[in-house]
Amino acid sequence: MTVWDDLVGQGPVIARLRQAVAGDMTHAWLFTGPPGSGRSNAALAFAAALQCEQGGCGECHSCHSVSVGSHPDVRVTRTEKLSIGVDDVRELVRTAALAPVGRRYQVMVIEDADRLTEPAANALLKAVEEPNARTIWLLCAPTVEDVLPTIRSRTRLVVLATPSTADVADFLRTRDQVPADVALHAARASQGHIGRARGLARDEDSRERRRQVVRIPASLTSLRACMLAAATLHDVAKDEADSLTGSHDAREKDDLDRMYGVVERGRRPREYAPALRDLEKSQKTRAKRRHLDVVDRGLMDLVSVYRDALTLQLGAASDVVNEEVRADVERLAAATSPEDNLRRIDAVFEAREQMLEFNVPPMLALESLMVALRLGD
Numbered sequence: 520m521t522v523w524d525d526l527v528g529q530g531p532v533i534a535r536l537r538q539a540v541a542g543d544m545t546h547a548w549l550f551t552g553p554p555g556s557g558r559s560n561a562a563l564a565f566a567a568a569l570q571c572e573q574g575g576c577g578e579c580h581s582c583h584s585v586s587v588g589s590h591p592d593v594r595v596t597r598t599e600k601l602s603i604g605v606d607d608v609r610e611l612v613r614t615a616a617l618a619p620v621g622r623r624y625q626v627m628v629i630e631d632a633d634r635l636t637e638p639a640a641n642a643l644l645k646a647v648e649e650p651n652a653r654t655i656w657l658l659c660a661p662t663v664e665d666v667l668p669t670i671r672s673r674t675r676l677v678v679l680a681t682p683s684t685a686d687v688a689d690f691l692r693t694r695d696q697v698p699a700d701v702a703l704h705a706a707r708a709s710q711g712h713i714g715r716a717r718g719l720a721r722d723e724d725s726r727e728r729r730r731q732v733v734r735i736p737a738s739l740t741s742l743r744a745c746m747l748a749a750a751t752l753h754d755v756a757k758d759e760a761d762s763l764t765g766s767h768d769a770r771e772k773d774d775l776d777r778m779y780g781v782v783e784r785g786r787r788p789r790e791y792a793p794a795l796r797d798l799e800k801s802q803k804t805r806a807k808r809r810h811l812d813v814v815d816r817g818l819m820d821l822v823s824v825y826r827d828a829l830t831l832q833l834g835a836a837s838d839v840v841n842e843e844v845r846a847d848v849e850r851l852a853a854a855t856s857p858e859d860n861l862r863r864i865d866a867v868f869e870a871r872e873q874m875l876e877f878n879v880p881p882m883l884a885l886e887s888l889m890v891a892l893r894l895g896d
Contacts, residue, residue: 520577522567522586523537523564525564528686529557529680532679535677537568545674545675546647546656547650547655547658548565548656548658548675548677549632549659549660549663549666549675550657551662551678551679552678555681556679556712556713558661562628562630562657566585566628567582567590570623592625593625594625594627596611596630596631597630597631600634600801602635602636603629604639605641607639608635611627611646612646615651616654619654624653624654624655626654626655627656627657629659630659631660632659632665633666640666641667643670644669647673685706687716688706690713691705691720697720707840707842708729710819710840731755732751732752732817733821733824733843734847735748735752737848737850739894740893740895741893742893745886745890745893749889752814753814756810756813756816756881757810757813759813760806760809760810760812764806764809775794775795779791811874818867818888821892822868823840824847826864827841827848828852829857831852832856851894854895866888870884870887
């Protein structure tokens with residue numbers, strides 16, 4: 520098993536990165552691709568291969584330490600906040616100026632380069648323009664347009680494709696020993712998003728939450744139904760986000776208490792209160808982002824239903840994504856026109872923009888969206 524084995528359906532990308540490891544290198548790379556295509560996995564596999572004497576064997580100490588996040592010469596920056604600030608990038612730039620600990624490269628991975636603030640991006644530009652001879656920058660973003668033109672012009676572009684349903688299902692069966700029917704359902708429902716597919720395959724609760732969401736379009740027959748649907752999507756997303764962050768928040772609080780001796784001494788030193796405030800602020804920001812991410816995923820599930828209706832209306836050869844609610848999709852296709860469903864897809868993307876770009880409260884954006892999606896309008 521090599522470091523490349525988790526890159527599902529990315530044969531051309533793997534071949535190109537292996538060629539780079541063999542000698543066709545440059546100091547900065549930009550990994551782009553749709554959500555779930557494996558941008559971060561590809562960057563980390565490349566980082567491991569650059570540290571490995573065998574080009575990414577997957578078995579040696581270097582490969583293992585990169586995979587678990589303990590390699591001294593591989594620094595991974597990911598954010599659970601809404602953006603990456605300039606202070607974080609300046610610290611990276613200072614680290615990048617140092618020589619690597621080992622004999623090979625120092626690799627700086629930024630998983631969410633699209634979340635860099637403008638000052639942060641400008642701070643990064645200087646390091647990318649004048650790199651240390653043994654420092655490699657690996658940036659990840661959904662598209663090249665998400666990165667400053669001055670940065671992307673100094674990087675080598677690696678474009679990942681969305682894996683096919685068959686590739687994802689085969690990966691789930693062979694790597695995670697998922698039953699064939701569950702693997703196929705998860706592969707279809709995830710629409711090529713590997714992480715989402717694994718979550719759906721492993722957790723029946725996740726599959727049920729998704730079923731609640733994809734049943735929404737056919738239920739939007741009245742104003743009351745629209746308001747209920749908005750509340751349902753909002754609450755389903757909040758429940759999932761809370762389940763993902765709750766245990767993490769509790770561990771962080773326990774770690775903070777131990778650090779300041781609250782558990783052992785039974786009292787709180789003066790420095791504890793500001794540290795606790797900073798932690799709670801960080802957790803609140805992370806929870807907001809996680810909630811938005813889950814709502815956004817729910818919106819993409821809604822889009823998949825309207826896409827299915829279009830598939831049936833136009834007689835396209837594509838498979839139906841939401842086979843488990845096919846009866847609802849058929850009713851939707853019969854009650855609407857292709858133009859109606861294209862308009863509804865546009866409305867979903869407008870709601871996404873309102874929440875992600877203009878900071879409109881999710882519940883308000885969802886209520887407005889559901890009214891726009893109402894059947895018969």
